[in-house]
Amino acid sequence: MEGIILVTIADFIKIPKTDSYNHLQFGMRYSSYVQWAGFLVPDFPENGICLDDDMREEIQNYTSTKMTSADDVQKLISISISEAISDSVKTVDALINFSLVENCGGTEKFLETIKKTIEKYSEKVEIHPILSFDTSDFCIEGLSEEKENEILKCASSLVKSKFFAAFDFCGDFTQENLEKIRPLVKAVRSEKKHSSFCCHNVKSEDEFLALHDFFASTSVSNLLPEFIGGRALEILKKKNVTLKVSPEIFLTEEGFSQEKTAAFRALYDEGVKIKLCSGKILFTNVPISSFAADLCNSTLFTKAEVTELIQSE
Secondary structure (H helix, E strand, O other): OOOOOOOOHHHHHOOOEEEEEEEHHHOOOHHHHHHHHOOOOOOOOOOOOOOOHHHHHHHHHHHHHHOOOHHHHHHHHHHHHHHHHHOOEEEEEEEEEOOHHHHHOOHHHHHHHHHHHHHHOOOOOEEEEEEEEEHHHOOOOOOOHHHHHHHHHHHHHHHOOOOOOEEEEEOOOOHHHHHHHHHHHHHHHHOOOEEEEEOOOOOOHHHHHHHHHHHOOOEEEOOOHHHOOHHHHHHHHHOOOEEEEOHHHOEEOOEEOHHHHHHHHHHHHOOOOEEEOOEOHHHOOOOHHHHHHHHHHOOOOOHHHHHHHOOOO
16 A cells, blocks of 8 residues: 555545435435434344345335335435535436325326426536336235226326436336336337336346346446446447446445455556446445445545546546
């Protein structure tokens, strides 16, 4: 480490930045979430990192139960926006879960709540609303075909609302699930809107390639470097696909993964378009400035390079 000057979180907080993938439903620290919820989450890890899928599902269930009105939704996403502002985020690609429609009592109140919240902070941060669809929203066991069609119709109406800047897809991408959301993907294309998909559950390069072909996305999030072989690398570069990377890829029980950092350094050197993002801060306890500092202090990226990864083009 001789001759290397470490940077601090403060070095990046003062830099105006873009957060390219912030889930507003979970875009806050645990302490802020507890203040909103009014309770502690049982067995939540002390350091707030490396939450397993069971804990994430438990928090999602707690959150859904707590949100009984549009006012609850507005307060929760406002916390995430406020924390982004305090981190000197000037532009945020804000993911808003489709499931919040039900919490708000319908599409009309949902849109009104999101619009009002964005307007409230418009002088402090530029918010690009992105509607996030989870396959679990459409693939509920025991749900009647009539109800499934009703949910799909509701989602399609939001795609056509002209309000959202883009659309994101996440969840379990089984063939059955993909067939159920195919009409929605077609609706996004017909509206000529950008789409992205989350690779949290992607398990191979072949699966990524099939999903990219299905969604024809202009960006993907959290694709693990071990699934970026020659064919995937060619797609990312040839199609100029933005690879959005959040802290959860790098975090292990031992700390920040140098191995993952080296893998992304290699992709960066290959010319892959990479952007850092916060993702779900509640699940990592790492805001984007902290993430930038950790990446810089890995010594594999310079401060200038990391700054490029958190700023708009």
